[in-house]
Amino acid sequence: MTKIKNLNLIKGLAILSVIVFMFLVFQKMLPAYANMSASQVTVIASELNVRENADSSSKIISLVHRGETFEVIQTKNSWDQIKLPNNQTGWVHNAYVSSNNNIEATVKAPVLNVREQPSLTSPIVTTLKMGANITVSEEQAGWAKIVSSSGAHGWVSTYYISKNTQQSVSAPTNQATEKNKSPEETRPSVNSGGQAKKTSVQALKGKTIVLDPGHGGVDIGTTSIIGTHEKDLTLATAQAVEQKLINAGVNVIMTRENDTFISLKQRSDLSNQMHADAFISFHYNWSNDPAVSGLTDFYYNKSKDSSLAAAVLNEVVNTTGLKNIGTKFDDLYVLRNNSQPSVLIELGFLSNKEDDSAAENAAYNDKVAQGVYLGLLDYFS
Numbered sequence: 001m002t003k004i005k006n007l008n009l010i011k012g013l014a015i016l017s018v019i020v021f022m023f024l025v026f027q028k029m030l031p032a033y034a035n036m037s038a039s040q041v042t043v044i045a046s047e048l049n050v051r052e053n054a055d056s057s058s059k060i061i062s063l064v065h066r067g068e069t070f071e072v073i074q075t076k077n078s079w080d081q082i083k084l085p086n087n088q089t090g091w092v093h094n095a096y097v098s099s100n101n102n103i104e105a106t107v108k109a110p111v112l113n114v115r116e117q118p119s120l121t122s123p124i125v126t127t128l129k130m131g132a133n134i135t136v137s138e139e140q141a142g143w144a145k146i147v148s149s150s151g152a153h154g155w156v157s158t159y160y161i162s163k164n165t166q167q168s169v170s171a172p173t174n175q176a177t178e179k180n181k182s183p184e185e186t187r188p189s190v191n192s193g194g195q196a197k198k199t200s201v202q203a204l205k206g207k208t209i210v211l212d213p214g215h216g217g218v219d220i221g222t223t224s225i226i227g228t229h230e231k232d233l234t235l236a237t238a239q240a241v242e243q244k245l246i247n248a249g250v251n252v253i254m255t256r257e258n259d260t261f262i263s264l265k266q267r268s269d270l271s272n273q274m275h276a277d278a279f280i281s282f283h284y285n286w287s288n289d290p291a292v293s294g295l296t297d298f299y300y301n302k303s304k305d306s307s308l309a310a311a312v313l314n315e316v317v318n319t320t321g322l323k324n325i326g327t328k329f330d331d332l333y334v335l336r337n338n339s340q341p342s343v344l345i346e347l348g349f350l351s352n353k354e355d356d357s358a359a360e361n362a363a364y365n366d367k368v369a370q371g372v373y374l375g376l377l378d379y380f381s
């Protein structure tokens with residue numbers, strides 16, 4: 001290399017460093033704008049597969065971990081396309097990530113206290129009514145930091161709000177008006193013949209149904225033969241059921257919407273406090289015998305619970321095509337302490353190859369959702 005060429009190289013490097021420096025200064029000056037433009041998600045599952053396409057049978061191209069944050073490029077159905085550190089992109093199921101952006105939500109309790117701090121002992125700032133629209137900016141341990149459409153700021157219990165998902169932006173409004181309708185408009189018709197099927201579909205409108213995804217947080221539940229935690233499957237299943245029921249005009253209340261620990265008492269208390277028309281707890285089963293398979297559900301109080309348990313199990317068996325091992329009595333906390341009609345369903349054995357491969361296919365949640373929907377229609381009609 002000659003001296004002249006070296007000089008040109010130094011000149012070039014100097015210009016380049018000025019450009020880089022100015023770029024960094026510019027970025028520092030505008031951090032707020034930079035953050036606002038990018039939609040981000042944080043992984044909440046301990047490990048999460050990143051797939052080539054928005055489909056659980058598509059090729060796994062990477063693995064991400066709890067706490068890692070990624071930019072979202074686009075959303076399709078229940079999938080987010082994320083940008084990986086190597087600039088590659090891939091798809092993750094949105095049941096296993098939490099959105100870092102503001103989320104629109106609706107109040108689901110008749111009266112909801114807004115508090116200064118995320119604590120039951122913190123002073124009440126204001127109250128919100130059923131159906132009020134709020135924006136959630138942050139969540140911690142069962143509390144959501146919100147701003148109401150009237151501008152009130154504070155913290156509310158996440159148990160009494162429902163996040164508006166993309167597919168159901170208009171649903172909460174319908175639910176709110178449903179509450180104000182006269183009983184005649186929501187009562188199932190007793191007409192016979194051709195009217196029967198049509199009117200029975202109305203049977204779910206305005207019902208309050210508590211969905212309880214089993215386990216959560218430190219309580220992972222059982223683990224499938226391919227390493228999936230029960231708590232992640234129950235949440236994804238309950239969210240599919242939630243969507244199906246919201247579309248049918250049901251006032252759905254989730255005991256948890258993300259990977260957090262909640263006690264059994266909190267679960268049954270919520271059902272009691274909300275005077276739920278039905279409470280459904282979702283679980284997946286495990287046996288030391290890998291040959292054991294099939295679906296079962298449990299009731300506690302025969303007269304209060306068993307017809308609900310039978311209706312739900314029959315329809316879920318029909319829609320999933322898995323084996324029916326029957327409705328049984330069991331002394332389970334969430335049922336025993338529940339004043340409302342309640343059932344706990346075990347949606348297959350994660351220890352059994354056939355059950356597990358069915359249960360861990362994305363289509364399974366939709367089949368369960370359809371079954372629960374039909375089972376509730378049978379029960380309420």
Ligand SMILES: [Zn+2]
Binds near residue numbers: 214221222
């Ligand atoms: Zn369980």
